[in-house]
Amino acid sequence: MAKTILVIDDSASLRQVVKMALTGAGYNVIEAGDGQAALALLDGRQINMAVCDVNMPIMNGIEFVKAAKALAAYKFMPILMLTTESQEEKKEQGKAAGAKAWMVKPFSPTQLVNAVSKLCV
Amino acid sequence: MSNTQDSATDARASQAFVTLCAGVLPIWLRQLESSRTQSETAVAQMMQAFADIGPHIHLAQTHAHAIAQALTQADGGTLGLVEACERTLVPLSDLPALSSEQRQGVAAVLELVRGAVGALQAIAGPITNETKQVADHVENMYRGFQYQDRISQMMALLAADMSRLQEAANAGGGPVPELEAWLTRLESQYAMSEQRDTHNGTSGQGADDSKETTFF
Numbered sequence: 184m185a186k187t188i189l190v191i192d193d194s195a196s197l198r199q200v201v202k203m204a205l206t207g208a209g210y211n212v213i214e215a216g217d218g219q220a221a222l223a224l225l226d227g228r229q230i231n232m233a234v235c236d237v238n239m240p241i242m243n244g245i246e247f248v249k250a251a252k253a254l255a256a257y258k259f260m261p262i263l264m265l266t267t268e269s270q271e272e273k274k275e276q277g278k279a280a281g282a283k284a285w286m287v288k289p290f291s292p293t294q295l296v297n298a299v300s301k302l303c304v
Numbered sequence: 305m306s307n308t309q310d311s312a313t314d315a316r317a318s319q320a321f322v323t324l325c326a327g328v329l330p331i332w333l334r335q336l337e338s339s340r341t342q343s344e345t346a347v348a349q350m351m352q353a354f355a356d357i358g359p360h361i362h363l364a365q366t367h368a369h370a371i372a373q374a375l376t377q378a379d380g381g382t383l384g385l386v387e388a389c390e391r392t393l394v395p396l397s398d399l400p401a402l403s404s405e406q407r408q409g410v411a412a413v414l415e416l417v418r419g420a421v422g423a424l425q426a427i428a429g430p431i432t433n434e435t436k437q438v439a440d441h442v443e444n445m446y447r448g449f450q451y452q453d454r455i456s457q458m459m460a461l462l463a464a465d466m467s468r469l470q471e472a473a474n475a476g477g478g479p480v481p482e483l484e485a486w487l488t489r490l491e492s493q494y495a496m497s498e499q500r501d502t503h504n505g506t507s508g509q510g511a512d513d514s515k516e517t518t519f520f
Contacts, residue, residue, distance in 0.1 A: 194453045196344060199351040200446050203358055238457070238495055263517075267454060268495045278520040285518040289450035291443050298517045 186231040186303055187211040191221040191247065192265070193239040197288070201234055201265070204292035205299065218242030222250055225257050232303040234295075235282075237266040237273065248280040261302040265290065322473050329470040333463055340459040347452040354442065361439055368435040371428045375421075382421050389417045458499060465490055 188210050190201045195216075202212045213230070215221035219242040221233070233251065237244040244264055251257050261283040266273075274285045283302050286295065375382045396402070397410040472481050487503075494500050501507060 194344070194456065196347040196351055196449060197453045199348060199355065200449055203351070203355050204446065207358055207362055266495070267457065269497055270495075274518060283520055285520070288453065289447045292446050293443060294517065298519075301519075 185209055185211045187213060187229060188299065188303070189213050189215065189221060189224060189230045189233040191215045191218065191233060191239070191244065192236040193217055194236075197236070200292075201295065204295050205234075207292070208296040208300070210299070210303075218244060218247030218250070221247055225251060225254055227256060230257070230260060232299060233260060233262045234265050234299070235262055237264055237268050237277070245276050245280050248277065248282050252281040263298055263302060265295070325473040326470065329466050329473065333466050333470070336459050336463045336466070340456050340463070343452050344456055347449050351449060354445065358442070361435070361442055364435045365439055368428070368432040371424075372432050375425050375428050382424055386417055386421050389414060454496065457495065461490075461493055461499075 188205050190198050190205070190212055191214075192198045192201065193216050198214050198216075202214065205212050213224060215224055217239045218235075221235070222242070224230070233247075235244045235247055242250075244266065248262050248264075251260060251262065262281065263284045263286060264277045264282045265286050265288060267288045268274075269287050277285055284298055286298060373381070393410050393414050397407050402410070472478075491500060491503050494503065
């Protein structure tokens with residue numbers, strides 16, 4: 184059965200790029216436009232991994248990671264931060280919140296699929 | 305001209321400048337937002353087109369790989385077919401009982417098989433190469449599309465800053481925001497090193513922020 188990846192980004196075009204890369208590699212993708220909308224999708228359904236932007240309106244990516252990690256059912260869900268942020272300070276914030284990896288945009292689909300397959304076991 | 309007259313002239317000039325800003329900034333804002341939305345729509349449409357051809361490219365790659373494998377496998381592959389024909393037919397053609405015509409017939413069949421397999425191999429190489437090149441180009445295009453997101457982020461940031469400036473211009477007699485504090489606040493909102501470089505007028509690593517994935 185195909186694994187499901189939750190893609191969170193406020194840019195519709197970026198979500199499309201990520202979705203195309205992941206569905207091409209055989210993953211199911213569900214989408215959310217911000218952290219709060221993504222949290223609403225953590226309702227007990229099977230989600231194997233999340234790919235999350237950092238700078239988003241309403242609820243940013245770091246806040247989402249913290250909130251997701253507080254949910255027992257999703258505590259161990261790996262989260263890859265996919266962002267234009269390249270500052271070490273931000274990376275450390277992501278790591279402290281519980282993210283498993285940090286990838287800077289623009290990314291290549293192969294790079295993304297490799298990282299997802301490594302984390303989504 | 306007296307000091308009082310100078311002050312009055314300065315005040316009128318300041319007020320005229322504030323009025324100018326208050327009139328121009330909302331238009332800049334609307335144009336910026338409109339351009340941002342249009343670029344987002346254009347990329348979304350282009351992405352949709354690639355979403356449609358993506359599976360076909362993937363399938364072509366899979367087929368090209370299967371063809372190359374089928375040709376190069378020594379056992380069961382097309383090359384194996386040549387070897388099997390040679391193993392079977394070459395000893396046959398050496399049989400003394402065979403007439404000259406029969407020997408020529410066996411040799412002709414062998415040549416046909418070799419020729420057909422050779423032709424297939426000559427086709428498979430370029431197909432594999434071409435499909436790989438197409439896939440590489442598409443991958444580069446996926447990367448290129450993401451620059452729209454960078455531009456969109458910068459435009460949104462500038463729009464927000466223009467909006468703040470507009471509010472400050474409309475505030476009337478309140479204190480004028482201090483330039484250094486304003487610029488520090490603006491710089492703190494940048495996500496990319498290229499934005500900081502542009503802000504400071506320095507040459508950094510440009511648009512290439514991308515590095516290997518960091519695993520924690």
